[in-house]
Amino acid sequence: MTRNYIKGIILCITDGLHKSFTFAFRVKKVFMEDALLNELDNLFDGYLKEKKLRRTTERDAIFKLICSFSEHFDVNMLNERLEGDSFHVSKATLYATLELLTELGLIVRHLFPLPFAQYELRVFAETHLHRICLKCGAVSEDKGSKVLPTVNLAKLKMVRFTPAYSATYVYGICSKCTFCIKQAKAAEKAAETPPEQTLTTRKPRK
Ligand SMILES: [Zn+2]
């Protein structure tokens, strides 16, 4: 099945990219270390100041919540967690903050065929492959792959285009769909096979 995979590297670009992209994400672990958290915090702070925006309690809570996710998340998941902590934030503020963090490059907005846009901290998104099923659209992460295509963005020269980061999507067929396809083929084959002929033998006349 892997032969049929279409491997694509999506270079996500933003025009007028914020200068702070020059910082390096060093930690490749699936939990947030204090040093990394501080680094992201400083970036967020600097970006807000540059944009002349206040670090409101809502923005602060959303930022801290996002930093607690080592997996993908969407706006509803953030909303549920905040509501669970009795902290109400409007959907408009959530979307605006996600937009801000995406612009900064702190989070990645994935291009998954799902009803709600999925986000992930960029520091984690670059460390694994994303598998997308061509039949059912299911998305899964492959964190165990030792073959992770990496693009040296520093050396990538593009005309009128400033690369920001790369994310890797591998398209194929998930195990559930593979099973369904096999079942359907087996059923098709069974339907084509004529029923077994029953030979009736006449009793010889006495
Ligand atoms: Zn991911």
Ligand SMILES: [Zn+2]
């Ligand atoms: Zn599938």
